[in-house]
Amino acid sequence: MAHYQTLLYYCYSPIEHAEQFAADHLEFCKSLNLVGRIIVADEGLNGTVSGTPESCAAYMLAVHADPRFTKTEFKIDDVEELSFIKMHCRYKSEIVHSGLRDPQIIDPNKQTGVHLEPKDFLAMKDQEDVVVLDVRSNYEHNVGHFKNAVRLDIENFREFPEKIKELAQYKGKKILTYCTGGIKCEKASALLLKEGFEDVYQLHGGIIKYGKEVGGEDFEGKCYVFDNRVTVDVNSVNPAIVSTCRNCGTVTPKMINCANPVCNEHFTQCDACGEELDGCCSTACLEAPNRRTYDGTGYYVKVPQPVNIEKISKRKHKNFPAKEIAEEA
Structure with a gap:
């Protein structure tokens, strides 16, 4: 339990x-x-x-x-x-960092793609006039993605707006967007609509909800998550491993952060290479002076950075109203 x-x-x-x-x-x-x-x-x-x-x-x-x-x-x-x-x-x-901060241009409370429940996404995703679009970053979709999904070459979601021109060939088709929990799709689908895509949808609740409600069918690999689990299983119907070790090419589902904190790159690495390189992505990082101790997980507590005084705001604390409600629960 x-x-x-x-x-x-x-x-x-x-x-x-x-x-x-x-x-x-x-x-x-x-x-x-x-x-x-x-x-x-x-x-x-x-x-x-x-x-x-x-x-x-x-x-x-x-x-x-x-x-x-x-x-x-x-x-x-x-x-x-x-x-x-x-x-x-x-x-x-x-x-979620998109660079789309002006609510007059993009406001998920006013316009987004049609929200599809997991069962409806499953029913639509393989239709001939449908394109399934992954709006996540490279390190996320490299470790797991929907079968036949279009995956953009982006290091961060803020690069998504400039990649839309690459999707022009799919105008006229139904675009089904997806991400981990749904949050990126809110702005991604809204921006697609603004750019002239007419039939835009999004997987409500993202990959996580899809796994829980329909067994994750046709999601290949693992789903990257932003906590110390790093990745989680999604597919209990027809699971497959799609990621390979960056260093030797062996098929592996394991994803870690480089032990060199200056690099800290997300990448897939098999256990053998992890042991040989002590959790580093390369021999160069293996020689880093402040390399972190690799314990086999590849997850590290964030190393404190120097304080930027200009970014510190003076705050006057007050009680959070919901606290009393929670304490009564």
Whole structure:
């Protein structure tokens, strides 16, 4: 029996004084003994948190009790160990970095692609007039993707807008977008519509929900996640491994971060090469002076960086209203 849960969620909903909210929300999460990573922006929330079932239930109740976040949908995983080591809640310009910050241009609350439930996505994805589009980064889709999906060569989602011109050949077809939990598709599908694509859809709840509800059929490989699990299994119907070791080419589903913190590249590596290179992506990184100790997982606590004084904001703390609700749960 799993001792903990991990919650994946997002919500596009305007937050006034979002920077202060982030500071208050961090203290609230700590009061529930949660660990995880939450991004707060003026446009909403994007988070993954982990804790006991009781703490997770209290957190979900509190979030749903806030009128701004009642529509938030949580994907819940039962896990044997906590999926993070610490709790972070940070204010940023966007809840997923796309470079599309102007709500007058792209606003997921006003226009997105048609949301397809997993069963409907499954029914549509192999139709002749359909193109399945992966909107994630290279390191994500290299370790796992839908069979026959179009995958863009991007290192970060912020590169997606400039890649749309490469998709012009698919205008006139139905475009089915997908990502890990659905958040990237909200803006990706909206931008496709703005650029003249008429039939645009998105997998509601992303790969994670697809795996839970329809068994992950035809998703090949593993799904990259942004916590210390690194990747998770999705397909229980017709699973396959599609990734190979960067160093020797052996088929492997294992993905790690380079042990050299300056590099920190996400890449797939077999256990044999991991042992030989001590978790590094290359012999050059193996010689790095500040190389981290490789324990076989390839997941590391973020190395603290020098403080940038100019980015520090003075905050006046106030109570997070939902805290009392959670404590009563």
